[in-house]
Amino acid sequence: MTRHTITSIREGLRAKQFTAVEIAREALEFAERENPKTNAYLTFSPERALAAAEEVDRKLAAGEDAGALAGVPIAVKDVILTQGVRTTCGSKMLENYIPPYDATAVERIEGAGGIIIGKTNCDEFAMGSSNENSYFGPVRNPVALDRVPGGSSGGSAAVVAQGTAVVSLGSDTGGSIRQPASFCGVVGVTPTYGRVSRYGLVAFASSLDHIGPFARNVRDSATLLEVMAGRDRMDSTSAAAPVPNYTAQLNGDVRGMKIGLPVEYMKHAAGETVDRIYEAVAKLRGMGCEVRDISLPGTDYAIATYYIICTAEASANLERYDGVRYGFRSAESSGSDSGKLTAMYRNTRGEGFGVEVKRRIMLGTYVLSHGYYDAYYLKAQKVRALIARDFTNAFQQVDAVVAPVSPFPAFRIGEKVNDPVSMYLSDIYTITGSLAGIPCMSVPCGTTDAGLPVGLQILCNHFEEQKMFRLAHAFENS
Amino acid sequence: MRLTEKDVRHVATLANLNLSDEEVSHMLQDLDGILAQMDVLAGIDTEGIEPMAQVLLETESAADDTATLRADVERPSLDNEVALRNAPVSGEGYFKVPRVIER
Numbered sequence: 415m416t417r418h419t420i421t422s423i424r425e426g427l428r429a430k431q432f433t434a435v436e437i438a439r440e441a442l443e444f445a446e447r448e449n450p451k452t453n454a455y456l457t458f459s460p461e462r463a464l465a466a467a468e469e470v471d472r473k474l475a476a477g478e479d480a481g482a483l484a485g486v487p488i489a490v491k492d493v494i495l496t497q498g499v500r501t502t503c504g505s506k507m508l509e510n511y512i513p514p515y516d517a518t519a520v521e522r523i524e525g526a527g528g529i530i531i532g533k534t535n536c537d538e539f540a541m542g543s544s545n546e547n548s549y550f551g552p553v554r555n556p557v558a559l560d561r562v563p564g565g566s567s568g569g570s571a572a573v574v575a576q577g578t579a580v581v582s583l584g585s586d587t588g589g590s591i592r593q594p595a596s597f598c599g600v601v602g603v604t605p606t607y608g609r610v611s612r613y614g615l616v617a618f619a620s621s622l623d624h625i626g627p628f629a630r631n632v633r634d635s636a637t638l639l640e641v642m643a644g645r646d647r648m649d650s651t652s653a654a655a656p657v658p659n660y661t662a663q664l665n666g667d668v669r670g671m672k673i674g675l676p677v678e679y680m681k682h683a684a685g686e687t688v689d690r691i692y693e694a695v696a697k698l699r700g701m702g703c704e705v706r707d708i709s710l711p712g713t714d715y716a717i718a719t720y721y722i723i724c725t726a727e728a729s730a731n732l733e734r735y736d737g738v739r740y741g742f743r744s745a746e747s748s749g750s751d752s753g754k755l756t757a758m759y760r761n762t763r764g765e766g767f768g769v770e771v772k773r774r775i776m777l778g779t780y781v782l783s784h785g786y787y788d789a790y791y792l793k794a795q796k797v798r799a800l801i802a803r804d805f806t807n808a809f810q811q812v813d814a815v816v817a818p819v820s821p822f823p824a825f826r827i828g829e830k831v832n833d834p835v836s837m838y839l840s841d842i843y844t845i846t847g848s849l850a851g852i853p854c855m856s857v858p859c860g861t862t863d864a865g866l867p868v869g870l871q872i873l874c875n876h877f878e879e880q881k882m883f884r885l886a887h888a889f890e891n892s
Numbered sequence: 893m894r895l896t897e898k899d900v901r902h903v904a905t906l907a908n909l910n911l912s913d914e915e916v917s918h919m920l921q922d923l924d925g926i927l928a929q930m931d932v933l934a935g936i937d938t939e940g941i942e943p944m945a946q947v948l949l950e951t952e953s954a955a956d957d958t959a960t961l962r963a964d965v966e967r968p969s970l971d972n973e974v975a976l977r978n979a980p981v982s983g984e985g986y987f988k989v990p991r992v993i994e995r
Contacts, residue, residue, distance in 0.1 A: 514974045607947040621946050647962055651946070718930045729907060736908070738987050740978035755992045756908070764910030772909060773922055776900070779907040780923065781930075793933050795943030800936070802944060835925050851947030 415444045415487075416577025420634045423485050423580065427474060434470035434485035438463045438529050441487035445531060445578035452554045452563070454572035456492050458532040459499045463487070470527045481527030482641055488523060489579035491570045492533040493540050494625065495614040496520055499530075503616050504538045504548035504566075507741045507766035517614020518649065519583060519625050519642045526641045531579060534569030538768045539732065540585055540618045542566045543593060543840055546831050547770045554827070557599055557867060561824040564594030567628070571598040574628045581629045581638050585615055587622045588720050589819070589844025592856040595628060596819035596869025599858050601635045601886070602628050606876050607851030608653035610639070611646030619727035620651075622720075622848050632857060632887040636660035639879065655877050663880045668888040669702030671881075674812035678713040679843055683821060690868040691818050694859040694889070698816070701892050703885075708808050708815065712801035713846055719801065720845040721838055722781050722794035729778025732771070737762030773834060802850040809875040814885055816872055818843050819856045823866035843871060853879045857886040895924050 418437075426432050442460050449455045473480040490496060493503050495513035502508045516524075524530065537547040545553040545568025553568040555561040556576035563572040567584030571594035574582050584591040586604040595602025603626045610625045617623065627638035643657040675695060680688065695705050736759045737743035744761035767775070781790035808815060821840060830837050847854035853876070856869035870889070874882040900920050904911045911919060972985050981988040 511978055514970055514977065715932055715936060718932050721926065722930060722933075733908075737980055738989055739975075741980070743980035755990050758990050759908045760910035763908055764912075767909075772911070772915070773919065773926075775907050775909060776903055776919055777923060777926060780899075780903045780927075783903065783906060789934070790930060792943055793936075793938065795945055796938035796941040797933055797936055799941050799944040800938070802947075834922055835929060838926070838929070 415441055418580050419631060420483060420486050420580065420637050427480070427485050434467040434474070434529065435464060437485050438467035438487060438531065441529070441531050441579070445573070448576060448578050451559065452556050452572045452576055453551050454535055454553050454563070454569040454576065454578065455489065455532045456502060456504075456535050456550055456569070457500045459496065459530055462496070462499060463529045463531045466524055466527075466529050470529070473527070481525065482637055483523060484527030486528050486580050487531045488528045489532050489534050489570060489573045489582040490520060490530055491536050491567050491582070491584045493536060493585050493616045493618075494520060494583055495616070496530065496533065499533060501533065501616070502550070503540070504536045504550060505766070505768065505771070506549045507735050509549070509742065511740055513614075515614065517625075518611040518646045520614065522642050523583075523638075528641070534567070534573055534582060536569055537566035538771050539616065539728070540566040540587060540590055541728070541770050541774055543589070543837050544825070544830065545569065545594070546827065547768055549768060552827055555598060555824050557865070558824060560826055561866070562597065562827055564597035564820070564824065566590040567602075568594050570628050571595050571600055571602065574598070574600045574630055581627055581634050584626060584628055585618075586624045586626055586848065587619050587724060588848045589841050591624075591626045591628065592819050592844050592854060592869065592871060593841070595856040596867065597824040599861070599867030600628055600630055601632055601855065601857055602626065603635045603639055603855040604847065604853065605639055605643065605879055606653065606853045608651050609853070609877070609879070610642045611649040611652040613646055613648035617731040619724040620731065621727060622724055632883055632890050633661060633664060635855070636664060636883045653877070658880045660880050660883050664883055664887045666884045668885055671703045671814065671885060672812040673698055673703050673705045674708030674808055674815045675705055676710045676713065676815060676817055677707050678710050679817045683818060685822065686862040687818055687820070687822060687868050690860045690862075691816075691870060694870045695816065697892055698889065701888055705816075706812070708812060710804040710808060710846065712797065712804045713842070715797050716801055716846045716849060717838060717842060719794045719797045720841070720849060721777070722790050723798060723849075725774045725778030726782050726791050727778070729775045729782065732775055735763060735766060737766070742766040770834070798849050801846055805846075805850045805852055805873070805875070813881060814872055814874050816870060819869040819871045820844070823862050823868055847871075847873045852876055853882050855882060855886060857890055859889075893924055894927055895920055
């Protein structure tokens with residue numbers, strides 16, 4: 415199971431080495447057995463998985479096209495809705511929530527024959543960089559079990575690294591796919607904003623939220639993105655731009671490709687992570703790419719900008735958790751005679767949300783409140799425009815930007831948990847791409863002496879995923 | 893300190909968030925530290941810069957399509973029973989909340 419790829423499953427099904435039902439059963443058994451090591455899955459969905467697998471087998475037997483993901487065991491981050499399968503967002507607030515509908519991404523995956531075997535642990539409402547903010551306990555990094563897998567999509571990165579799913583879905587708001595991918599040594603892709611529909615992705619910061627794939631190689635990540643991408647009537651911000659055939663273009667030439675290395679990213683950077691990045695740059699040069707320094711002057715303001723915008727949007731999006739329509743309601747005020755409505759709201763939210771979520775709701779409410787809106791929120795939106803412009807300028811000179819994903823590799827569980835500022839600062843390399851809405855990904859580029867994975871980040875201009883995949887694929891195979 | 897406990901309690905009220913005294917004191921420390929990081933923005937010249945409220949995709953096809961409303965066609969919505977299935981308290985086809993009007 416740990417060696418399977420989308421391609422190997424396709425070939426195995428075609429050669430009748432196994433059926434989709436057999437693969438689904440094997441994947442579920444293996445994942446359930448291995449899960450206590452990492453706590454990466456929160457829920458398994460055997461009924462749904464086997465029904466989907468039977469449908470794939472039926473199509474194959476009838477000689478029909480079973481789809482690009484036929485028989486592939488897939489895990490889905492628990493902030494993405496799955497009809498009839500519990501979706502918790504890693505929160506006490508939604509501990510028993512059973513969604514009445516599917517996210518568009520989920521619908522498209524199953525439409526392409528994908529087999530959803532379970533839901534993965536994550537930071538509560540995708541807020542965090544270590545997966546330690548889950549109500550259901552932290553995820554352990556399969557590469558080093560005393561370390562975090564990164565966050566917020568820690569579970570989705572861990573299952574792919576551990577081999578308990580072939581590919582998985584994560585969500586990224588400020589680095590929540592790329593950073594855990596780099597910590598766990600897998601490929602993680604944040605597509606262009608709007609490339610994948612957000613319908614059914616539980617909202618955190620709507621102008622920054624993305625769904626994207628994790629995989630053990632670039633080709634699989636491209637296949638999965640291709641299935642999910644494209645206009646969706648249920649998300650007015652989803653892009654209508656046609657979806658290229660990413661996998662058909664993977665083997666294109668990268669000689670002469672111009673690559674920028676941001677001086678602002680490298681100036682404070684030190685240690686083994688940076689050594690690996692410079693080795694990767696040398697490798698890119700060896701492949702015939704032309705690497706030059708570029709400047710992204712807005713980088714120094716990115717953290718402040720990001721944490722104002724994302725918390726402001728989060729404070730509005732999370733207003734819906736009020737104990738009325740779904741989720742947790744405080745016992746302090748249940749029933750119809752025990753007090754005022756506002757007390758029920760406040761107790762429900764006070765008891766239902768964890769520390770980090772409350773912190774962000776408070777910060778977001780503050781920056782949007784009367785007297786502070788202009789100084790914080792409006793100002794941050796203007797600086798966001800400057801940061802996006804940095805990239806527009808950069809992509810006039812280069813085809814792609816490469817950078818570290820994180821300033822350091824996976825840290826120990828508990829190491830940073832009491833220091834929110836230091837945790838926020840660790841997002842420095844990933845949030846700029848998120849603010850600009852450009853496609854970016856993490857591809858493995860070696861390990862530290864202690865064996866901890868390091869990821870190389872590749873960023874391209876809006877809708878240039880095919881170029882990004884081509885470079886990542888060439889790098890992976892060099 | 894740019895914040896006081898009173899500010900924190902006020903914001904918690906705006907956010908409909910019940911915080912314990914201990915949480916208020918932690919929140920005060922945390923928010924103050926985080927807001928200190930935000931001050932960097934004040935010094936940036938943003939004269940004449942339009943606020944970026946959304947990632948504006950400038951490809952023509954996207955602009956055309958995202959600006960389009962869907963056809964005004966009736967579509968089924970969630971069934972009442974399905975919509976109530978996740979409610980903590982419901983009855984008679986409604987969500988139930990604590991009484992808000994005195995008898």
